[in-house]
Amino acid sequence: MERVNVKLPAVFSFAVNITIRITDLNYGWHVGNDTFLSLMQEARQQFLNKHGYGELSFAGYSLMLADASIEYKRELKYGDIVKISVASGGFDKYGFDLYYKMEIITGTENVLACKAKTGMLCYDTKNRKLLSVPDEAIQRLLQH
Helix, strand or coil: CCCCCCCCCCCCCEEEEEECCHHHECCCCCECHHHHHHHHHHHHHHHHHHCCCECCEECCEEEEEEEEEEEECCCCCCCCEEEEEEEEECCCCCEEEEEEEEEEECCCCEEEEEEEEEEEEEEECCCCEECCCCHHHHHHHHCC
């Protein structure tokens, strides 16, 4: 079986801590794949906000999730405090990648829970077409 292998950047410019709630658990009493994506979305929105943007207000347009890859390493359980680090890269004409490193904060060390990547496209929802990523946005997102 071929496995997903997410290569993370060496430097992350942003991190947020999120506590896993009881409502984040699935019937296996751990965080399921859908909630991992939700946690990534929350971290993504906070990352974008730090740079003056949002998913629906990205330099006058919107962002659309084009793809997602998640490499699971550990279960997340109720009460875990998860540090989600976010970095941008891989810019091309219409989009870019966001990288996520999720770590469980413990008393002595952080334990890797997952590595992930999402491909984001710049999109005009009114005219329903892809747009070039504005240079201004590239410069802002690459700031450390």
